[in-house]
Amino acid sequence: MTITAYTKTVGEVAAQSGVAASAVRFYEQHGVVAAVRTQGDQRRFDESAACRIRVARMAQRVGLTVREIAEVFATLPRDPQPADWARVAEALVTEAEARTAALRDQLAAMRWGARPGDLA
Amino acid sequence: MTITAYTKTVGEVAAQSGVAASAVRFYEQHGVVAAVRTQGDQRRFDESAACRIRVARMAQRVGLTVREIAEVFATLPRDPQPADWARVAEALVTEAEARTAALRDQLAAMRWGARPGDLA
């Protein structure tokens, strides 16, 4: 049973997640990732940080805000297991599908400017 | 064959589409809707304007930007017919589904931190 430690620097997490270090700090400020501080006040992230950020970026593409993503991630325990990630993944995909379905339904419900007499 | 005229004021379009008049002007600036001007320099929109804006708002919910939406709408002719709207609707839903699929695929492709030896 390996204890997942807080060992990654902001730069390492940035490299592993494909975003700028400034974005990693931004995500920490907004609760997408968590960090502890060294004696010298530097951030140290755990293994899940890069993962969280990669997932967050994908979720942003389907219209979720950073706040919404942080809320979903708030349900993750420390050192998330595959089952925890699976649950989060499903929540995100379900939300994306719900929004797409809402788009489709509302589009379908529109009367498309069918002015009576126009097609008659 | 009714010729669709430019008759709606900003306020009318705003009311019909459920957004503020300032937003209608914003959408015009960004190519989501088009307007002609009266002698007195006032905007006049056609019937499709409110429709475009309602659709645009839905599309924003699934992560499309105003620019992307404007590009899709750029394919609409003047006085769009139901078939034109159907094509646009399909393009938007398809894009939303593609983004959701990308999210799901990338989530599925992740190794979920399965560190060798951890589950052993």
Add this chain to the structure above:
DNA sequence: TCGCGGGTTCGACCGATATTGAAGTCCACC
């Protein structure tokens, strides 16, 4: 003719999502 409820432009401001730069600190390696 006057009033007034719209419309107009323009620029300031907002919140979200970051990026950049300055000034200073930390720490890993030699």
Add this chain to the structure above:
DNA sequence: GGTGGACTTCAATATCGGTCGAACCCGCGA
């Protein structure tokens, strides 16, 4: 125990998607 690269904070800047207010214009009805 240096040195240099990576880290820190804070403020400014940028883009996106709007909103608001000021100051002004336009047309309609009393």
